Amino acid sequence: MKELKITTSFTVYEQLEELPEEILSLMQKAVESRQKAYAPYSEFRVGAALLLDNGEVVLGNNQENACYPSGLCAERVAIYHAGAIYPDARITAIAITASSDNYEVKDPAPPCGACRQSIAEYEIKQKQPIPIYFMGKSGKILKSDSVKNLLPLTFDSSFL
Template sequence: MKEIEITSRLVVYDGTDELPETVRELMQKAVEVRKKAYAPYSRFRVGAALLLDNGEVVIGSNQENASYPSGLCAERVAVFQAGARFPDAAIRIIAISAASDQRTVLTPVPPCGACRQSLAEYEVRQESPVELYFMGETGKVVKAPSVGDLLPLLFDKESL
């Protein structure tokens, strides 16, 4: 038997004012697009903004559907759009903001498991890390230096 310890290193900022200017601007775009989410069922709105290595910013918001599995999270809307529009560009940074119509979300909200897996696919494909910054409506912001820090036992093409 062998025991394996897995650790992740995250950075927690007290607010957006502590973020580097580029990330602060990206987070503002995530907040703006979050307000345009189509979330009539969960009343939970998420916005994502990606910075690509070609300087382009791609945004996405969650899009719900009465047939729940048919909806899509903000992170995947943005990453799939980036893949379709700029297939040769690498994703450098993703900023994510979440809010509820029913309460104030003060706790940073990380990507769901499906989004982590989708983001990991792009990170592996581009052979470089994607920095993730995520927050609630306001307050603390968490930085993960790589998708691998949020999904350490990665299922990728090598698993097939």
């Protein structure tokens, strides 16, 4: 029997001002989108901003529903919207930010499992990794060079 070790690595930015200018602008757009989230049930607001290789920025925020599973996360709102209006564009970066109406979110909030799978699908589709920057409302920002850091054993079409 062998042991399989999987390691991940992240870049840590202690404050927004440390981000590259283009990513700082992207994160600021994610913050603006987060503030428009429809989150009357969880009161947990998430904003996402995608930078595409055509220069466009596509935004998303979480959209909740009284029938909880029917809602959609910010990341998937943005990814599916980008796929619908710019089907040939590649995603070059994703910025994600989360806040709560009830407490200060200081730790970086990573994408949920369903969003990780959706990001993985687009990484595979475009044959290049997507850098993901994520943060809470305040505090440090983490950068993952690829969703594979967050979802190392990815299920993809090769299994079908």
